[in-house]
Amino acid sequence: MTTMYDYAEAAVEGALAAGAIYADARVVLAKQEGIDVQNQAVQSLDRTEQAGVGVRALIGSSWGFFATADLTRRAATAAGERAAEIARASAVVSGDPMEFADVDVVQDTYETPYEEDPFNVALSEKVDLLIGVTKTMQEVDGIAIATGNLTFYDTNKWFVSSQGHRIHQHLVESGGGFDATALGERESQRRSYPQSFGQYETGGYEAVRKWDYAGNAGRIAEEAAALLTADEMEERETTLILEGSQLALQIHESVGHAIELDRILGWEAAFAGTSHLQLPKFGTFRFGSDLMNVTADATLPGALGTFGYDDEGTRAQRVDIVKNGIWVGVLSGRDSAAIAGLPPGGMVRGDGYNRLPMVRMTNVGLLPGDSSVDEIIADTDDGVYMATNRSWSIDDKRLNFQFGTEIAWEVKNGKLGRMLKNPTYTGIGPEFWGSLDRLAGGDEWVHWGTPNCGKGQPMQVAHTGHSAAPGRFRKVRVGVRG
Amino acid sequence: MTRATELTEQVLELVEDRAEAEVVASSGNLALTRFANSFIHQNVAEDGEAVSLRIALDGRVATARTTTTTPDSLAAFVEAALETAALQPVDEDWPGLTAPAALPSVEHVDETTYDADPAARADVVKAFVDAGDGMLAAGYCQTEGRTQAFANSAGQAASGRSSSAIIDGIHQTDTSAGGAHAASAAIGDLDGAEVGELAARRAVDSVAPFDAKPGEYEVILAPEAVATIAVFLGFYGFNGKMLSEGQSFVDLGTRQFDERFQMWDDVTDPRAMGVPFDTEGTPKGHLDLVVDGVTRGVAHNRRTGRKLGVASTGNNLPGAESWGPIATNVFVGGADSPPDELIAGIERGIYVSMFNYCRILDPKTMVVTGLTRNGTFMIENGRIGDAVTNMRFTQSFVEALGDGRILGLGNDARFADSEFAPGIMYVPTMRLGSWNFTGGAEG
Numbered sequence: 001m002t003t004m005y006d007y008a009e010a011a012v013e014g015a016l017a018a019g020a021i022y023a024d025a026r027v028v029l030a031k032q033e034g035i036d037v038q039n040q041a042v043q044s045l046d047r048t049e050q051a052g053v054g055v056r057a058l059i060g061s062s063w064g065f066f067a068t069a070d071l072t073r074r075a076a077t078a079a080g081e082r083a084a085e086i087a088r089a090s091a092v093v094s095g096d097p098m099e100f101a102d103v104d105v106v107q108d109t110y111e112t113p114y115e116e117d118p119f120n121v122a123l124s125e126k127v128d129l130l131i132g133v134t135k136t137m138q139e140v141d142g143i144a145i146a147t148g149n150l151t152f153y154d155t156n157k158w159f160v161s162s163q164g165h166r167i168h169q170h171l172v173e174s175g176g177g178f179d180a181t182a183l184g185e186r187e188s189q190r191r192s193y194p195q196s197f198g199q200y201e202t203g204g205y206e207a208v209r210k211w212d213y214a215g216n217a218g219r220i221a222e223e224a225a226a227l228l229t230a231d232e233m234e235e236r237e238t239t240l241i242l243e244g245s246q247l248a249l250q251i252h253e254s255v256g257h258a259i260e261l262d263r264i265l266g267w268e269a270a271f272a273g274t275s276h277l278q279l280p281k282f283g284t285f286r287f288g289s290d291l292m293n294v295t296a297d298a299t300l301p302g303a304l305g306t307f308g309y310d311d312e313g314t315r316a317q318r319v320d321i322v323k324n325g326i327w328v329g330v331l332s333g334r335d336s337a338a339i340a341g342l343p344p345g346g347m348v349r350g351d352g353y354n355r356l357p358m359v360r361m362t363n364v365g366l367l368p369g370d371s372s373v374d375e376i377i378a379d380t381d382d383g384v385y386m387a388t389n390r391s392w393s394i395d396d397k398r399l400n401f402q403f404g405t406e407i408a409w410e411v412k413n414g415k416l417g418r419m420l421k422n423p424t425y426t427g428i429g430p431e432f433w434g435s436l437d438r439l440a441g442g443d444e445w446v447h448w449g450t451p452n453c454g455k456g457q458p459m460q461v462a463h464t465g466h467s468a469a470p471g472r473f474r475k476v477r478v479g480v481r482g
Numbered sequence: 483m484t485r486a487t488e489l490t491e492q493v494l495e496l497v498e499d500r501a502e503a504e505v506v507a508s509s510g511n512l513a514l515t516r517f518a519n520s521f522i523h524q525n526v527a528e529d530g531e532a533v534s535l536r537i538a539l540d541g542r543v544a545t546a547r548t549t550t551t552t553p554d555s556l557a558a559f560v561e562a563a564l565e566t567a568a569l570q571p572v573d574e575d576w577p578g579l580t581a582p583a584a585l586p587s588v589e590h591v592d593e594t595t596y597d598a599d600p601a602a603r604a605d606v607v608k609a610f611v612d613a614g615d616g617m618l619a620a621g622y623c624q625t626e627g628r629t630q631a632f633a634n635s636a637g638q639a640a641s642g643r644s645s646s647a648i649i650d651g652i653h654q655t656d657t658s659a660g661g662a663h664a665a666s667a668a669i670g671d672l673d674g675a676e677v678g679e680l681a682a683r684r685a686v687d688s689v690a691p692f693d694a695k696p697g698e699y700e701v702i703l704a705p706e707a708v709a710t711i712a713v714f715l716g717f718y719g720f721n722g723k724m725l726s727e728g729q730s731f732v733d734l735g736t737r738q739f740d741e742r743f744q745m746w747d748d749v750t751d752p753r754a755m756g757v758p759f760d761t762e763g764t765p766k767g768h769l770d771l772v773v774d775g776v777t778r779g780v781a782h783n784r785r786t787g788r789k790l791g792v793a794s795t796g797n798n799l800p801g802a803e804s805w806g807p808i809a810t811n812v813f814v815g816g817a818d819s820p821p822d823e824l825i826a827g828i829e830r831g832i833y834v835s836m837f838n839y840c841r842i843l844d845p846k847t848m849v850v851t852g853l854t855r856n857g858t859f860m861i862e863n864g865r866i867g868d869a870v871t872n873m874r875f876t877q878s879f880v881e882a883l884g885d886g887r888i889l890g891l892g893n894d895a896r897f898a899d900s901e902f903a904p905g906i907m908y909v910p911t912m913r914l915g916s917w918n919f920t921g922g923a924e925g
Binding site for chain 1: 512513514515516517518519520521522523524525526527528529530531532543544545546547548549550551559562563566567569570571573574575599600601603604605607608611618620621622624650651652654659661727728729803804838839840841842843844845846847849851852853855872874876901920921922
């Protein structure tokens, strides 16, 4: 009987026969269910299935990659041959032969731990949940648009390499969220829950249940409506306290992308950009204050960037990235690690069967402190507390950022004061992280998930995790607006 | 009959008369040759088929998509979609299916490009890299050939083929980068050397940048930067969903822009790319968005058209339920001024080659923040002068194009793209009276 491994093996054999010095292949069967509800009406109920094999062949200095949705042995073998042919065509504009770091050759299986298969939860229950929260939000005066969404992913991957890897993984991811938009004469104000773009985790439907959508819909809508009459945030330099999900995005953009070794090596220079971090600074560069301890940990239970093996067959691992403020780690794969002389980090993933695996964040998170957001506010004489991302922009070296959040409150004499609208803050990465002086922890440390990380050409979307708790930063420029 | 058409007919036959149904099928090739540090490091291609089915079962609507197109798989796919739809609440806003309608007779396809091999892409890359004369080059050359078919149970059917080819890249020195871009339906139109030379010139001219003081500056925006503005106007403004929800700045029939500003969507233009129908089977045509500064139209699909009492303009896309309909064959009207003449009119200003990482702060006011990239220069006494380090801006795009703010338009309209979607914006260089730079990229 033919198994999925057979197709992957046929692809690898095809590539080797056509001259590849190394080849690997992934057969992927992925299904996705997405439900969007707006103002108590289902906008879309979308079920997607994707199946195919992608094969990667190394010849000289280039990867050749070919993918096909035709799951037959003949098509898989031909895909391997095409991958080698494409790699060979790169010789017209070639570089030094690509090195490839050693990893353990593994034959294994991995499955996401989950309690409740989200695809087995009744569709009516899921739709009713979203209709219910949008109804609650619409009942608040001033709310024009109330939306809710849920998305579930079930992915099976069979990985085979010419070195002998044979790995099957079954990954389950679940999440969603809702938001309320209030419209004014010349403005719109929005509040989201659990965070902007929803909260996603590895796991089953329990990852939705635990966030108590129904219990938070009313508050979120009231805050959106109140923002219309809130005071505008004035531009100034002040103390900034960031809520956890906004701090998670701050980590994603100004730390996570900056530590990608492919960016550091210039492989993403034209599109995503490079990094202000360069290898001669490795191990000595001060990225932030002593409170800044960042890890890339693909083993965190429940976090969105958790798996068993990456798409090169390297085991998931935890890597120190910033230790007591000093830059000590990168995100890497077997090829980039070999160039840098570092151990491969197991951080290479492809988006579906039809995209070339590349360096992606796993769970790049800021380790917790020993405080709480209440204590931090109580310890702040003058500043602002900002929550939930609304906009994000950062330069191609991952230095200069400007974020907008949905809502803010002023902090005066240790207490939250006026609500403020249109909050923004801007800064330069290492200076900003150097001003971190208080950090919450305990149950305020959350594995926030980012389901929409774009990178690569053709564009790939990855699911990444960012553990964070609220933190405080000094002397930050806030309120910048055109 | 193409394979895509065959798939739409198969799926419709499987649905029978059990529900209203519309099917979109596509087949084709996408290939991309990527280079960095002056050599090709990632070279990829895929072929495949995809089918999308939207079912309306007594007003209960569901969508399903698959890449598995064997007969057994399609049969199971259709049954699953019908079962899913049956579990749905009734969609009170279901606009129904597109009635049979004729399509414009236009096909933007080049056979050489449709099946271009990796050697053809490598040749374009080599010309780009060689133009840098030893500078570090990075970028990509992409070719795509696609056949798309549509059929619904109301009798509308359509099919079309399209191709595209893109070269996009940068040259880098130790302290600078310069970028350039070209796109066409035919790879033979791409001149890798010419694009590479422009990128190299911008990089060389930028080797010693200084930090310009933030503030309001008169600007020359090269086509890549203008394309960014056009993308945001289309996505957040000229979008029937955003308009129907009250989130768009658009006020139809009102003079919202400088009278020089013209913007339209037209798949029938010989320079355009893509097929002349949308994913609801609605024929595309010419859609005026802005005429002489007056906002005249927005993109609609059947749902947003029904909501606002107008016809669909044929701008539905996958995901439009969430994002809304979007114009994808956009032209911004040019004038007859060579870019050098536009520059010559400026006493002190800034030339922007392209923007980067732009994000909207509020769609209603169209305030956007982002940065400049790959070639930013001071303009002094009518000439491009010293390079400046990348700068952050925070600017309302509608206000930037407002009455009296467009001071000139170039005669160099072409496909341009800086970070979003190549092949959908055909725009010229633009001279604007004021642009709000809020900081330098490095401090």
